[in-house]
Amino acid sequence: MIEYIIIAVLQGLFEWLPISSSGQTMIISINLFGISAENAFSLAIWLHLGTTIAVLLKFRKDFIRIFKTLLHNDLDVNKVDLSKRNWLIYATIGTGITAVPLYFIIKIVFIDVFTSIQGDILTLIISGFLILTGIILIKTRKIDGTNKIIEVSKSRIKKDSFLSGLTQGVSILPGISRSGVTTSTILLQKYEQHDALTLSFLMSVPVAIASIIVDILFGNGSVFGSLSVATIIVVTFVSFITGYLAIDLLISLAKKLNFGYFCVLYGVFAYVFIIPFLIIT
Numbered sequence: 001m002i003e004y005i006i007i008a009v010l011q012g013l014f015e016w017l018p019i020s021s022s023g024q025t026m027i028i029s030i031n032l033f034g035i036s037a038e039n040a041f042s043l044a045i046w047l048h049l050g051t052t053i054a055v056l057l058k059f060r061k062d063f064i065r066i067f068k069t070l071l072h073n074d075l076d077v078n079k080v081d082l083s084k085r086n087w088l089i090y091a092t093i094g095t096g097i098t099a100v101p102l103y104f105i106i107k108i109v110f111i112d113v114f115t116s117i118q119g120d121i122l123t124l125i126i127s128g129f130l131i132l133t134g135i136i137l138i139k140t141r142k143i144d145g146t147n148k149i150i151e152v153s154k155s156r157i158k159k160d161s162f163l164s165g166l167t168q169g170v171s172i173l174p175g176i177s178r179s180g181v182t183t184s185t186i187l188l189q190k191y192e193q194h195d196a197l198t199l200s201f202l203m204s205v206p207v208a209i210a211s212i213i214v215d216i217l218f219g220n221g222s223v224f225g226s227l228s229v230a231t232i233i234v235v236t237f238v239s240f241i242t243g244y245l246a247i248d249l250l251i252s253l254a255k256k257l258n259f260g261y262f263c264v265l266y267g268v269f270a271y272v273f274i275i276p277f278l279i280i281t
Contacts, residue, residue: 001234004234005234007047008047008239008242011050011242012051013250015243016243018177018263019177019259019262019266020126020130020133020263023176025043025044029044039223042222043223047236047239048211049208049240050238053244055201055202057244058244062198065081066088069082070085087149087157088202088206091162091164095169095203099169102169102172106174124274127267129267130270131263132176134259134263134264134267135260137263138258138261141258143187145192146190146192147190147191148191160191164182164186164199167182168182179200182200182204197251
């Protein structure tokens with residue numbers, strides 16, 4: 001169980017940094033602990049439950065206010081809460097459009113095909129996506145718009161949130177940072193950095209829960225088929241408690257440092273190390 005606890009701790013730490021927590025945990029699971037690619041993919045999805053609970057707790061006031069907007073007439077609720085609710089609805093729809101097809105592509109093509117050839121190929125693919133994430137982060141790092149969610153129109157929210165959701169769905173690809181691409185997309189739409197970061201975390205919750213449900217229903221490597229119930233409970237708790245304790249520190253760190261360079265260097269290093277090994281063997 002110790003290897004799964006280590007992976008859960010790393011998920012709790014990596015989730016708050018724009019370095020693709022799923023990509024990092026998959027690379028470690030496959031190459032360090034010898035976990036199959038299919039099980040590593042399902043484990044990466046499941047561990048988001050712990051960090052999702054941490055997000056719910058951290059942003060509990062926002063979610064409570066958003067939930068209350070469902071119980072009252074739109075005219076009787078706070079405009080910013082209503083705007084956040086609408087943002088989550090359209091972002092979730094957009095995410096589903098890209099994430100669901102990509103989920104099955106990953107399961108059928110990337111995992112089944114490439115794993116049968118060699119696990120290192122999958123690591124190279126993840127590293128390639130990390131390089132792409134890094135380039136996106138570097139290009140959008142200094143963008144800071146003036147739009148605030150409370151000030152933009154409902155039609156603008158529909159368009160912007162839907163587009164942000166589409167890009168969030170792409171982050172199901174291991175190596176593509178969910179927080180990185182969603183925050184970058186929102187920043188490119190000229191929103192303030194504070195709003196961009198907050199919206200990025202809020203819109204992660206419904207999608208993380210939906211991803212877990214989809215993997216349980218359709219994933220042959222779902223954690224329930226490979227881990228005991230006790231192990232699942234322990235790693236979920238470890239992911240949650242690590243994530244909750246680290247969230248403020250690591251988000252602050254992510255604001256100060258440009259992790260885009262880390263992603264690019266990490267990906268390039270993987271190629272420099274693995275490709276000669278593949279040629280030799």
